[in-house]
Amino acid sequence: MIFQLYTFLYYLVNGFFLPKEFFKRPSQLRKKWLKDKLALFTKTDFISQRKVVWIHAVSVGEVIAISSLIKSLAKEYDILLSTITDTGNQVASQRFKDLPVKIIYLPLDCPFAIKRTLRTFNPSALLIAETEIWPNLILISSKKIPVFLINARISDKSFRRYKKIKFFLKPILSSFSLIAVQDEKYKNRFKDLGAPEDKIVVTGNTKFDIEIPYISFLWENLVPRPIIVAGSTHFPEEKLITETFLKIPIPSSLFIVPRHPERYKEVERIINSMIDEKNEIGFYKLSELPLDMRSYFKIIILVDRMGILGSLYRIADIAIIGGSFIPHGGQNPLEAIYWKKPVIFGPSMENFPFIEEFLERGACLQTEKEELKDLLEDLLKNPDKRIELGEKAYQILKQKTGATEKILNLLKSYLK
Template identity: 35%
Template sequence: MMRALYTALLGLALPLIFAHLARRGLREPAYRRGWGQRLGWLPPSARTQTPPLWVHAASVGEVRAIAPLIRQLQTDHPDTPLLLTTTTPAGAEQAAGLLRPEDRQTYLPLDCPGAVARFLDRARPRLAVIVEMELWPNLFAALRRREIPVLLANARMSARSARRYARLRRLIAPVLATPTRILAQAEDDASRLTELGAPAGRVEVAGNLKFDLALPADLAERGAELRASLGARPAWIAASTREGEEESILAAHATVRRTHPDALLLLAPRHPQRFDEVADLIRDHTGEPARRSRGEVPDADQPVYLADTLGELPLLYAAADLAFVGGSLVPLGGQNVLEPAAVGRAVITGPSRYNFATITRGLEAAGALTEVADADALGRTVTELLTDPESRAAMGAAGAELVAAHRGATQRLAAQVAAILKTGAAPREEGG
């Protein structure tokens, strides 16, 4: 009954969904493409001769997290093509760089029964690996009916999300009962998932794929080259910033410049469609910014460098002295703090960090991360760390050590994939 109501409401919302895509398409042409794919029409270019191993990762962050897994699956199963689905154009662009010639990619269909059926009829996956919390009731129901094994990978469930899902328990419990195996990031995630209806015997803690991020072997060298091009000036990065944050960050940078007049802010907005908007904001505050997308290098009198490119955050972290990670001064739960920690940079975050609560607690306990309440505190903290290279280095070393100690989720997930492909079901623990 609940799923029927959900499906009816989703059907009524379809015109609004496509109107939203059309509006986004006015600013981002990529949103005007692939509408047929969103209705389940798998293009011939995305079909495989043999049933593929299907991996779904919603957007850029999730695609980055699964990059080591994709490479591992390609090594472990060389004769099995991969089908990689995403939800956003930016995620699709990021995913394209991970695929072999025999692999395919497309958009995930909307969660309408017809769209899901068309997609599954054409894709014919041997196994579905769904990354993080893409809990689509009609998709999971269709996978269950077709007896396609499902692996819910890197699963997380914050206390806030659990409270929201609890109000929809009759809808969400069958979804969580579908996967053959659920690999949770942490004990708290596993407990909340079982409370919401996941069978306890199918849930295990496997760690977080984001700890296994693959950094280029020449990252330190390239970071040093970029840093040298910026000149001998203090430099900090505000990464993955969201709407409503940049004003605070620019105010914090004004505070920093009172002590370090030549300080440089590398500002990297989360979403490409906001690059020009943020450039205008910088222009209003400090004058014309240098823009990385144009190959520009900031002059000595330019206090802000707009990092308006995709896929370069590790390089930018390597070129900076310390990192603030956005989505956290506004109530959006924060972004991935592991990348700067893995690069060995001191990490600062705002108070909203529920998306990465376990990770931020661990980094904080290790002395690798500090939380600030607002723009004033951010300005003071950045100033202090730029003034104290020993403290900055100690924080960076602690973060890199913690990341190294928690690697391994990719191997555990790859082992589960192999087990399911071999037997049709993941191994159960005794009594599970």
């Protein structure tokens, strides 16, 4: 009865929000988005001679975190990959363009949409990344195929909220064939919420198993060094970071990479307003970057291109992690650490609790916005310190790899 009520309320809510979400999207994405949400798939959408594994990853972070897993599974299976966000869809399309991966938006969590998706693609298993709890998706799929929660975690905030609806969650969590959690803390949380203990396995965090392609940029030796890359920034971090950068009396370059592509024009206006009449400052969009740049004391580059941030960190001398100077919880610092770069972030990194170990071991730097200028200036003046920080963080990352292999080994017995 409780799940029938959930489904009824879900229909009501989506009757209101579906048109809003439809028109929020760029016009070129609307048709595909609506088709996928309503599961208007046909057999010709996906013809496979191999077994199919359905993987759901909500957005960019989750797609990146399980990229190695997807690439490994794609050697033996065709992959149906669903996301919720447009950016998740776009990044997945770029990352897996040469693999047998069909990318869709996650259909609505309604019985008709879930059943139609299962009939069309006939997956042998469903893998859900991190903590995407969609009741109908899990309950309906688990009656036909094994369903796994992988790289699972529950934040402090979510745990407090979930405890209030434990009666609702328990049968959902019991429907998983396996819950592969990142660490013991999350194992205990899932157990407290009613997940059977014998279904919970600690495998580690797949975020540490990243593989980032080496991209050689034509312009990388033309911009002034040192280079600061501010990745996955949110409003109003672009203004804060640009203001700080302009106050530092050292020739250098700043790359700003907004988290959401729809903000490119907004960020361009913000930066233009800040450097107006400053002739010693050059400002370019990456898409319009000339190969014969004028000689400036400082250069600011707005990265208006999706999917290259991880590779862009390679050319950085310092990385600033966005989403951390506002109460957002931070963005993934591991892509910069992968390239042995010194990492700076603000006070809000709750989305990545593993960062505490990096801080305790002196491998990353956390600062309030008021101290950002002094910290950046010190690092810019001390290349040895930058190298030491980057190496320390990289060694911790290497010690924590292996979750992907553990998950693959656990899945083998189910995917025969």
